[in-house]
Amino acid sequence: MFGSHFFYRRHRQGFTLIELVTTILLIGILAVVALPRLLGKSDYSDHGLRSELISRLRQAQLMALNNTDQCVRIQVLSGSGYRQQRFDGRSGALCSGTEQWSSDWQSLQGDATLTLVAGGSDSFNLDFDALGRLSGNGCNGPCLQTGALQIGISREGYIYAL
Secondary structure, eight states, X not given: OHHHHHHHHHHTTSOXXXXXXXXXXXXXXXXXXXXXXXXXXXXXXXXXXXXXXXXXXXXXXXXXXXXXXXXXXXXXXXXXXXXXEEEEEEETTEEEEEEEEEOOOBOOOTTOOOEETTTOOSSEEEEEOTTSOEESSOOSEEEEEETTEEEEEOTTOOEEEO
């Protein structure tokens, strides 16, 4: 009799493994279901686009630094998305000459949009000079906007999320 009472008290001092696993599963399911509803589809699209574009801009910048005899451009077209291009020359600060290479169009997912902060245009070119700086569009600070998120580019060429 004493042994069964001792077992009962010891058992009631904590949770069973089944109770813990069930609770963790319910919290996980609620997080998966509730998180997209709280953030919304466009927030995911905007965050994804900003991260992807920062990566693509830095790649284009490195390509411009490594190939000083060529000009590298990120071309953005409303409705088409964006792509990276490489030209065999430049006219002043802007890319010119024959297009040597271009990537496939990267479409904007969901309802994401991409605009140039200065002027609000959704069709524009971002040309990188031989020092990895943007040429001809006057970006210094907030430069690109996707939804409520921005990408900043300094005069010296530093690309960062805002």
